[in-house]
Amino acid sequence: MDTNALMMPVECDVRVFDELARLLGGSVEEGTLDLVVPRAVVDELEKLSSGGSEEAVAASVGRDLADRCRTVDTTASYADDAVVELSDGSDYVVTNDSPLRRRLLDRGVPVVSRRGRNTLAITEP
Template identity: 60%
Template sequence: MPRVTDRDADTRGDAEDAPTVILDTNALMMPVELNVRVFDELDRVVGDADLVVPGPVLAELEKLAAAGNGTEATAAAVGRDLADRCRVVGTEASYADDAVVELAADAADPNDDDAGNAGYAVTNDRPLRDRLLERGVRVLGLRGRTTLQITEP
């Protein structure tokens, strides 16, 4: 069973030791759909981090935003704008969930010299969360209504 932990912001590392945090589509839509201040929560739980959005996630946000009116389209448009706070990274995967798994697993690989201070993925998608945990990736998801928590593999 996965272990859930919170890390206080006072335990932040140096900038060069900052962990990589991969954001999924629904993570960037949380501010509108769930009233979650996702970047404030990431700062509280993880501290300084290298925030990354896979290219396919950005494409999915653009597609959802262009799909019409309604809360989902608004949330996707806001998420697309919030992605400007992150580094967009291309992947070989064309499907957003596969891209998140690919990048997060690379960031979490302790045998990879380029992995830095391990990694996290932010998602509330249960099947994606399970895939990430199986690959050894720590997952940030909602606890309660507006708070993020870490689930350890």
């Protein structure tokens, strides 16, 4: 999961975990849906969460949601690079970031992103 995926509940009114359960099956709460967040994404959310702007509120909520995921260290310090580093094509990446999405699809990684008003869909490479 990347930064904007975790901010979608506030910014786009998307219930990310519910949508992922619908698309992929399983449940975060029951531990049958393993969601991974790079440490660089958590760091970015922490930086963005200071202040009172809507972005800061979304980042704060995203940071709380990240606590429900497994945090993984990478060699990359930039969040998008960390997401790419972790992607190997066998799992999905959740992002609403167009440039990152293109990078992932070019690498053969399926991407879950927002479709419609508040739903998610899978794009296969």
